[in-house]
Amino acid sequence: MDLFSTGELVNLLPYDGEVIYYGQLIPADKLNYYLEQLMNQVIWKNDEAVIFGKHIITKRKVAWYGDAEYAYTYSNTTKHALLWTADLLALKNLVEQQTGARFNSCLLNLYHDGDEGMAWHSDDEKSLGRNTTIASLSFGAERKFAFKHKDTKQVVSLLLENGSLLVMKGTTQTHWLHRLPKTTKVTRPRINLTFRTIV
């Protein structure tokens, strides 16, 4: 999907939030460069969570970068941000230019293949404030992404292409869950960057 030719940006959600898919933001000749750099330069760790009192370590890998060494708590565990690398700063600037929003941190996820995903959740932590804007940049394998309304249970889904940008804003996190479903069809890795604002 190429939305730049028309300049048309549509809200994918029918109500109670705003989700905008910008299509491919990263030039095709830079996609492999970024995937390789992110794979090798980012300090990846297995994610940890405490769910129903149980300590869980995910196969998916995560990293957190930002303007400062923010402490960030989710899934009952606390992480500390590392300072931006040159590549991450370049990507942040590109995303800020495109969206007109400003971000001070980024949560990165590495899914080795379709056997790894992320369950239904909203990014509604207190540290993000109300009606936060989150910009999601994807590299590598194309994956399906879905939203589900918390009350009506309506589902909206789309494909996140290599080099694409998706923005969630307004009341999206209050009213909608989102997830990255697992799939047996994908055998290649995907890296996702979610630029956020810690308030």
Ligand SMILES: O=C(O)CCC(=O)C(=O)O
């Ligand atoms: O991998 C993705 O596309 C989304 C990740 C996500 O929802 C998150 O990090 O909160």
Ligand SMILES: [Fe+2]
């Ligand atoms: Fe999320």
